[in-house]
Each structure stands twice: as structure tokens, then as C-alpha cells.
Amino acid sequence: MSLLKVSAPPHISTKNDTNVIMLDVIIALMPALIVGLLFLGTEQCLLLQLVRFLLYWLNICGQS
Amino acid sequence: MRGKTFKGGIHPPYNKQYSKDLPIEVLDGAKEMFYPLSQHIGAFAEPVVNVGDKVFCGQVIAKAGGFVSANIHSSVSGTVTAIKPYPHPNGTEVMTIVVENDGEYKVHEYIKPNKPLEQLTPAEIVDIVKEAGIVGMGGATFPTYIKLMPPKDGAVDCVIVNGAECEPYLSSDHRVLVENTKGVLDGLKIAMKALGVTTGYVAIEDNKPDAIEIMVQCAKEYEGITVVPLKTKYPQGSEKHIIKAVTGRTVPSGGLPSSVGCVVINTDTANAINTAVVTGMPLISRVVTVGGDAIENNKNYKVRIGTPVSFVIECAGGFKKEPSKIILGGPMMGTAVSNTDVPIIKGTGAILSFTDEALRETASSKCMRCGKCVEACPMFLQPLLLGAYGKKDDIEKMKELNVMDCIECGACSYLCPGHQNPLQYIRVAKLKIGKAGKK
Ligand code: SF4
Ligand code: SF4
Numbered sequence: 001m002s003l004l005k006v007s008a009p010p011h012i013s014t015k016n017d018t019n020v021i022m023l024d025v026i027i028a029l030m031p032a033l034i035v036g037l038l039f040l041g042t043e044q045c046l047l048l049q050l051v052r053f054l055l056y057w058l059n060i061c062g063q064s
Numbered sequence: 065m066r067g068k069t070f071k072g073g074i075h076p077p078y079n080k081q082y083s084k085d086l087p088i089e090v091l092d093g094a095k096e097m098f099y100p101l102s103q104h105i106g107a108f109a110e111p112v113v114n115v116g117d118k119v120f121c122g123q124v125i126a127k128a129g130g131f132v133s134a135n136i137h138s139s140v141s142g143t144v145t146a147i148k149p150y151p152h153p154n155g156t157e158v159m160t161i162v163v164e165n166d167g168e169y170k171v172h173e174y175i176k177p178n179k180p181l182e183q184l185t186p187a188e189i190v191d192i193v194k195e196a197g198i199v200g201m202g203g204a205t206f207p208t209y210i211k212l213m214p215p216k217d218g219a220v221d222c223v224i225v226n227g228a229e230c231e232p233y234l235s236s237d238h239r240v241l242v243e244n245t246k247g248v249l250d251g252l253k254i255a256m257k258a259l260g261v262t263t264g265y266v267a268i269e270d271n272k273p274d275a276i277e278i279m280v281q282c283a284k285e286y287e288g289i290t291v292v293p294l295k296t297k298y299p300q301g302s303e304k305h306i307i308k309a310v311t312g313r314t315v316p317s318g319g320l321p322s323s324v325g326c327v328v329i330n331t332d333t334a335n336a337i338n339t340a341v342v343t344g345m346p347l348i349s350r351v352v353t354v355g356g357d358a359i360e361n362n363k364n365y366k367v368r369i370g371t372p373v374s375f376v377i378e379c380a381g382g383f384k385k386e387p388s389k390i391i392l393g394g395p396m397m398g399t400a401v402s403n404t405d406v407p408i409i410k411g412t413g414a415i416l417s418f419t420d421e422a423l424r425e426t427a428s429s430k431c432m433r434c435g436k437c438v439e440a441c442p443m444f445l446q447p448l449l450l451g452a453y454g455k456k457d458d459i460e461k462m463k464e465l466n467v468m469d470c471i472e473c474g475a476c477s478y479l480c481p482g483h484q485n486p487l488q489y490i491r492v493a494k495l496k497i498g499k500a501g502k503k
Binding site: 003004006008009012013014015017018020 | 397
């Protein structure tokens with residue numbers, strides 16, 4: 001048997017980590033984004049920038 | 065039927081389906097048995113046997129070394145071969161009495177049934193429990209006899225048997241409740257008599273409907289004992305939270321359960337009290353769940369205390385996958401051990417072995433102040449701040465935030481999306497504060 005790991009409890013953790021939660025945020029923003037794009041177009045829609053930013057963050061989290 | 069509960073808490077995957085329906089199997093001892101002198105909270109026990117001595121089942125081999133301490137008994141018959149430092153489940157080396165098992169399990173002549181319960185005085189009951197070396201078998205391992213001594217102001221008015229078993233994977237208490245219902249109820253009755261109270265509760269989480277059903281049925285014959293179904297939630301089995309759920313009383317910060325008139329005993333402990341009083345046999349065995357995704361067969365074993373973990377694992381068919389972590393106790397509060405030579409001690413409720421896939425270890429990122437840990441903390445602390453101050457080693461600030469109230473349930477660390485593991489820092493701080501207090 002190879003060496004066993006030891007660590008402090010708890011030994012299990014939830015699957016809902018930051019990436020999953022941020023993805024949820026993006027999904028929740030979708031309706032608002034669509035409406036925003038419809039009414040304001042791509043240039044003035046702040047939300048689009050926000051979603052872009054969140055995706056960028058997810059990318060960072062994914063790499064670390 | 066809606067179960068009672070407390071505020072806060074979490075719902076981890078319980079994974080009890082693997083072992084909850086497996087009947088308890090009795091396991092014989094290994095060739096060599098190990099009895100660490102510390103199997104309880106408090107002072108080490110002092111050995112009363114020498115190398116070369118012949119010992120029998122149930123014989124005292126180490127006497128309690130103080131008020132908060134417990135006797136240790138041999139769980140086999142055989143010869144004492146050594147008294148030496150040996151790996152202990154807590155990760156250190158502790159003085160341990162090694163007994164070579166002769167496989168005959170001869171019982172010491174000292175062991176004989178006690179008088180029937182009606183004739184026993186409360187003081188005699190406390191004495192029997194003390195001699196039998198019974199400690200809290202849910203993991204805290206506090207000597208039970210101290211709990212059974214009524215406090216001077218006589219404020220205790222109820223005894224609760226803790227059958228919540230909120231830790232994932234564990235099913236040992238569940239099996240005891242189902243298979244040894246009478247033993248548990250009798251144990252509770254004895255504890256009630258020792259404390260001179262007339263109200264007893266058996267609190268069981270509602271994910272064990274079969275246990276609740278059989279308990280309700282058997283409890284009809286007992287006066288003053290009520291079965292309370294609890295909502296399934298972690299950490300429902302914590303002493304303070306089971307009191308809250310059953311009686312609605314809140315244990316004050318830093319207080320003991322007796323300060324609100326309650327005494328809580330574990331299921332297996334109640335059973336052990338009954339065995340000690342009825343047969344005279346001290347605490348020499350306990351029920352242990354064997355589980356996890358690396359083990360060949362899930363089992364519920366009645367194991368003699370002192371059996372090496374490796375022996376129990378072999379009996380369960382060994383590993384089917386390479387384990388990366390072996391945990392004694394549940395995955396939320398159990399201790400990971402570095403080798404399998406360590407023995408089963410009084411507080412070991414389970415042996416769980418997990419592969420890397422099951423553990424899914426993740427690197428910690430940042431705290432995003434989501435507040436999930438605060439919402440979940442059953443003690444209403446602020447784990448995110450405790451974790452942050454812990455990282456800076458700011459013990460004073462942590463004290464201000466009542467770090468000592470943390471029950472180390474691990475709900476915060478389990479739930480944290482950023483895997484901050486606040487509990488790790490909290491434990492370090494509590495240790496440091498405890499050490500500073502002793503100086
Ligand atoms: S759960 Fe984790 S990320 Fe969320 S506030 Fe608590 S420590 Fe921070
Ligand atoms: S701070 Fe302590 S009591 Fe609160 S959730 Fe974390 S481990 Fe549990």
C-alpha cells in the first residue's frame with residue numbers, strides 16, 4: 001500500500017465551488033442580457049461587458 | 065411526520081445506503097491486541113499489569129489516572145507481551161499495552177451480573193459505569209460516569225439518547241438501534257435512574273424510519289421515554305443541537321448540557337451501560353461501520369476494542385481500489401490516519417477508506433464573501449472572518465469572534481465554494497488558546 005494522506009477534517013466538500021456559482025450567475029443574467037441587447041444594442045449594453053468580465057474570471061479560476 | 069431540528073447546518077450526501085441494512089457481524093480479536101492508555105478525554109490511564117502477566121476478557125489492565133479518565137480492560141484472554149509507545153489514531157505515539165491473544169476468550173472470574181436494577185442505588189450505578197470504563201462512544205470519549213453524577217443543584221431533568229448519527233456513511237448507531245432496541249432503552253432507563261429523572265428521549269434522524277418504528281414500538285413498555293424523530297441535517301448529532309431540537313433549550317456559550325438540565329448519551333454508550341449493569345461486562349467491544357469506495361465489502365462489525373484497523377479491513381475483504389485516505393470516524397469529523405496498524409479505540413465509530421476520485425481534493429481560491437459559511441454555521445459564528453484572521457494568526461480577534469464556541473463540525477469548510485477551509489485555522493487557534501490557558 002502506498003503512503004496514505006492525512007489532513008484535517010472535513011474530508012469531503014461540496015461540488016458547488018466558485019466556478020459553478022459564477023456559471024449560475026451568468027445563466028441568471030441571460031434573460032436580462034437578451035432584453036438589454038434588444039433595447040440598447042451591443043454598444044451601450046453594460047451587461048454584456050459584465051458577462052464578459054465574469055467569463056474572464058471563470059477562466060482565471062479554471063487555471064488556478 | 066416532520067422532524068424537529070435546529071437552525072443552520074448542511075445536507076451533505078449521506079451515502080448510508082451501502083451499510084444501513086447490513087446486520088452487525090461479530091468479529092473475533094486479532095493475534096495481537098493493542099490498548100493505548102489514552103482512549104478518552106482526560107488523564108492517561110495507569111497500567112496495572114506487567115509484561116508476562118496472564119490477562120482475561122474484561123480484566124482491568126489500566127486504571128483511571130484521575131477524575132476525568134477511564135479504566136481500560138482487556139478484550140481478549142492472553143499474555144501481556146509489551147508496554148511500549150505505539151501509533152495511536154490521533155497521529156502520535158502513545159504508551160500502549162500489547163496483549164497476545166490466546167484465542168480462548170476466557171472471561172475473568174471478576175465479571176458477574178449485578179443486582180437487578182430495582183435494587184441498585186444511583187451511586188452504585190455510577191460506580192458500575194465508572195468501573196466499566198464507559199466513555200462517550202460518539203467520538204468525544206468523555207467519561208460517561210461523570211455525566212451520570214447528578215450536579216449538586218439537581219438541575220438535570222431529562223436524558224437524551226443521541227441516535228441522530230448525522231455523519232455521512234456511518235450506520236453503526238442505526239444498526240444498534242434496530243438490532244438492540246431493548247438494550248438501548250434499558251441503558252437509558254438506567255441512566256435516568258442514576259440521575260433521578262423521569263423523562264427520557266431517544267432522538268433519531270428521520271432517515272432511519274425502520275429504527276424510529278421499532279423504537280416507538282418498544283418504548284411503549286417504558287415509562288417516561290419518548291421517541292423524537294429529528295430532521296435529517298448535519299450536525300444534528302452534536303450535543304448542543306440535539307438538545308435544541310428535542311427540548312428547545314439553548315446551551316449558553318461555554319456552558320455544558322447540564323446547565324440547561326440535559327444529559328446526552330450516545331446510542332452505543334447506552335447499550336454499553338446496559339451491558340455493564342446487566343452482565344457486569346465492561347466496555348470491551350463496539351460497533352464499527354466499514355465503508356468507503358476503496359473497500360471491497362461494506363460491513364457493520366462488532367469489534368473488540370484494541371483490534372488493529374488492518375485486521376478489520378482484511379476481514380472486510382481488503383481493498384478493491386488503492387486507498388488514498390483512511391478515516392477513523394465519519395468524513396466530516398473523523399481523523400485521517402497515516403497507517404493501518406493503529407487499533408480501534410473506544411471512540412472509533414467507523415473505518416472509511418476513500419480513493420482520490422471520491423475525495424476530489426481541490427485547491428483553495430479566494431473567499432468571495434458569499435456568506436454560505438455564515439448561513440450554515442450551527443453555532444452562529446462567522447467562519448469567513450475566523451478564517452481570514454486565522455490566516456493572519458490574529459488570535460485575539462478570533463477570540464472576540466467567539467472562536468471557542470466552534471464545535472468543529474466542518475459545515476463551513478464543507479460548503480465553502482472557494483475551499484477556504486476556515487475550520488483548519490479555527491482548530492489551530494483553539495489549540496493555541498487552549499495551550500495558553502494551561503500555562
Ligand atoms: S463560504 Fe467560503 S467563500 Fe463564502 S463567505 Fe464563507 S469563506 Fe468566504
Ligand atoms: S465555525 Fe465551527 S461550528 Fe461554525 S460551521 Fe465552522 S466548524 Fe462548524
